[in-house]
């Protein structure tokens with residue numbers, strides 16, 4: 001829970017930022033807290049793809065890039081645009097089309113009112129059930145996602161008792177749009193029940209969920225450019241994903257908002273602050289800088305895959321891609337540090353490490369760093385031949401992909417120190433003579449995984 005962000009409306013936070021003096025120090029702890037506090041606030045509901053909170057975050061990022069003096073990095077036709085647009089296959093279903101009748105303990109039948117007594121959280125596919133026990137989750141149960149998945153796999157509908165003030169209840173109002181799931185699962189629906197709408201002793205007389213409507217879900221990556229000087233035709237991409245996993249229904253009374261403060265509001269905050277930093281410099285970098293905030297990373301790197309499939313600039317122009325992931329939870333005392341995924345694949349880490357150390361940030365090892373090379377938005381770029389790695393400055397902590405990934409748990413002094421190092425890294429890749437290169441073995445291997 002972020003107190004400030006819940007008291008102020010999102011745009012009040014953004015507008016307060018607009019009145020900062022023009023010469024305010026860039027890369028400051030105050031600016032980290034402000035941007036991170038907004039992106040990871042409950043108001044944005046965990047930035048699921050797709051969701052209203054995700055769209056608000058995209059607007060905020062575009063508006064902030066514009067205010068800092070950057071140029072739109074994408075286009076609609078000939079017109080410059082802040083958004084690289086793409087669609088993903090989705091499905092939409094409206095609770096009003098769902099029928100839910102119960103047989104109560106005394107044998108009578110009760111027709112529950114859609115929208116009022118229940119709302120559809122997850123439609124799965126067209127679903128019909130009769131004569132099965134109701135068994136709603138008790139209000140003190142912990143309806144963890146793994147359990148919900150197991151129930152769905154068992155083809156039994158899941159009922160979660162959800163108060164009207166819960167974010168999930170509000171998010172399920174009217175027609176609900178979700179991305180179409182790939183692979184197995186999703187057979188049975190998840191239904192939110194108003195407290196008191198069912199006693200738990202009933203059987204389901206009939207549950208009918210109509211087939212969802214197939215839709216193309218419009219989505220956006222946010223792209224901003226700062227033109228370079230003598231090597232302006234080459235580009236250094238600085239990226240992070242601004243989406244997270246959203247809200248999950250919770251029967252235990254908790255808010256169920258997965259704030260994604262570390263993952264990856266920290267990386268997104270860093271992208272914006274680095275853009276503000278370089279835009280405020282009197283001298284431009286030699287290469288152009290592209291700042292890109294990706295959506296749908298948590299849905300399988302879909303935003304960066306769409307970007308690479310239909311890039312707003314030739315990928316051969318990209319000298320290096322610096323992807324930023326989870327910068328704010330070092331989980332230990334000591335001097336600031338950062339690590340690079342898949343550092344054995346290229347000379348990227350050696351170049352980045354020297355730059356980090358100039359700012360007093362140590363380049364460290366992380367036991368899963370090799371495997372995590374394939375776990376973020378650098379991967380589609382790498383598969384397209386661009387030298388692209390993720391830089392992290394923390395660990396896979398116990399709040400990773402949990403509701404506890406809250407802005408209050410971010411180590412802001414650590415992240416601010418790391419940001420100074422990242423500014424050195426970006427400047428180094430933008431100004432040095434040559435480009436980083438994959439080892440021949442890595443180049444061959446990545447070529448084999450291109451899709």
Ligand SMILES: [Zn+2]
Nearest residue numbers: 241263264325
């Ligand atoms: Zn992430």
